[in-house]
Amino acid sequence: MPGPSPTGRDATTASTLNTTCTQCHAEIAAEWRGSFHAQSQRDPAYQRAFALEPLPFCQGCHAPETSTHAPVPELAADLGVGCVTCHVTGEHVLAALGGRSAAVAPHAVTRSAEFSNTGACVTCHEFAFPDAAVRGSRELMQATATEHAQSAARGAPCSSCHMPSVGTGSSRHRSHAFPGGHDAAFVKQGLTVRAERTADRSVRLRLTSTGAGHAFPTGDLFRRLEVSAEATGSDYQVVSSARRYLTRHWSEERKLATVLRRVTRDDRVNAAPLDVELELDAAAASLPVTWRVAYQRVEHPRSESEHDSILDGEIEISSGTLPPLSKGSVADVHP
Numbered sequence: 527m528p529g530p531s532p533t534g535r536d537a538t539t540a541s542t543l544n545t546t547c548t549q550c551h552a553e554i555a556a557e558w559r560g561s562f563h564a565q566s567q568r569d570p571a572y573q574r575a576f577a578l579e580p581l582p583f584c585q586g587c588h589a590p591e592t593s594t595h596a597p598v599p600e601l602a603a604d605l606g607v608g609c610v611t612c613h614v615t616g617e618h619v620l621a622a623l624g625g626r627s628a629a630v631a632p633h634a635v636t637r638s639a640e641f642s643n644t645g646a647c648v649t650c651h652e653f654a655f656p657d658a659a660v661r662g663s664r665e666l667m668q669a670t671a672t673e674h675a676q677s678a679a680r681g682a683p684c685s686s687c688h689m690p691s692v693g694t695g696s697s698r699h700r701s702h703a704f705p706g707g708h709d710a711a712f713v714k715q716g717l718t719v720r721a722e723r724t725a726d727r728s729v730r731l732r733l734t735s736t737g738a739g740h741a742f743p744t745g746d747l748f749r750r751l752e753v754s755a756e757a758t759g760s761d762y763q764v765v766s767s768a769r770r771y772l773t774r775h776w777s778e779e780r781k782l783a784t785v786l787r788r789v790t791r792d793d794r795v796n797a798a799p800l801d802v803e804l805e806l807d808a809a810a811a812s813l814p815v816t817w818r819v820a821y822q823r824v825e826h827p828r829s830e831s832e833h834d835s836i837l838d839g840e841i842e843i844s845s846g847t848l849p850p851l852s853k854g855s856v857a858d859v860h861p
Contacts, residue, residue: 527615527620528615547608575826587650646685652669652672660786673741687738718844727766727807732799755767772802776789
């Protein structure tokens with residue numbers, strides 16, 4: 527199966543081989559070029575994060591067609607996670623089960639049930655913290671594959687959501703645009719929100735996953751949902767507000783010269799609906815309350831305070847306004 531930093535070829539070989547893929551698969555290549563796979567090394571948010579923590583294992587996934595212990599050559603940076611990274615391992619050109627007959631291909635094709643399921647994704651989308659020797663035990667830094675195996679969608683491959691079928695007729699294929707945490711429409715369809723005022727100064731938001739095969743959000747350790755509510759007075763000034771972050775909460779521990787991050791609590795949305803209670807000040811009782819749920823990509827936590835984080839970006843999943851309790855309280859929202 528594919529994985530970080532393939533061995534047996536350098537960046538020049540990988541780039542040349544990748545060109546032979548894109549020449550025959552032009553439509554798929556165009557999708558890939560617009561994806562974050564193709565931008566894995568060039569992505570500005572990754573570059574800023576890597577500058578703060580330049581760990582070789584990060585480079586293994588973000589620039590897999592070169593060594594993890596040397597500066598990334600331009601060819602490898604331009605390639606990112608290329609066609610060859612996932613589909614060419616050793617002498618095998620890997621493909622999913624089904625598809626077109628191998629007789630029409632100018633090369634041999636190895637069709638793999640493992641590749642069709644999670645094998646094509648797992649080694650770059652689930653991995654442990656790289657400091658197990660200091661930590662004393664192996665702890666997962668990203669656990670998407672494990673979350674998938676424990677979910678109701680465990681029988682469905684990653685591609686069923688992240689590589690939807692596109693095109694028509696003979697050109698129908700799995701999309702290689704790889705929608706994920708930067709795609710607003712894709713993120714919004716993963717969650718529904720129901721909001722209600724349960725008391726004069728209390729708001730309850732029920733968050734329900736709509737079929738995601740893993741926790742929501744998944745992936746990067748710092749991705750989170752911000753759930754907030756605020757009451758605004760007649761002068762448009764915020765009278766009272768409350769917010770929570772649903773994420774993997776962590777602590778820091780210094781051991782020798784290493785800072786160890788340990789997950790202390792995980793309150794992300796899973797298969798069961800999650801109720802979030804927000805309590806406002808008494809001044810909010812007679813005022814409308816505006817609520818909001820946003821998916822946030824945290825670029826860097828500046829301190830242990832979750833309010834102090836620098837964001838790479840966010841997607842508003844859902845929002846609305848609830849009148850005072852005496853005037854009705856429930857708003858169903860389906861983003």
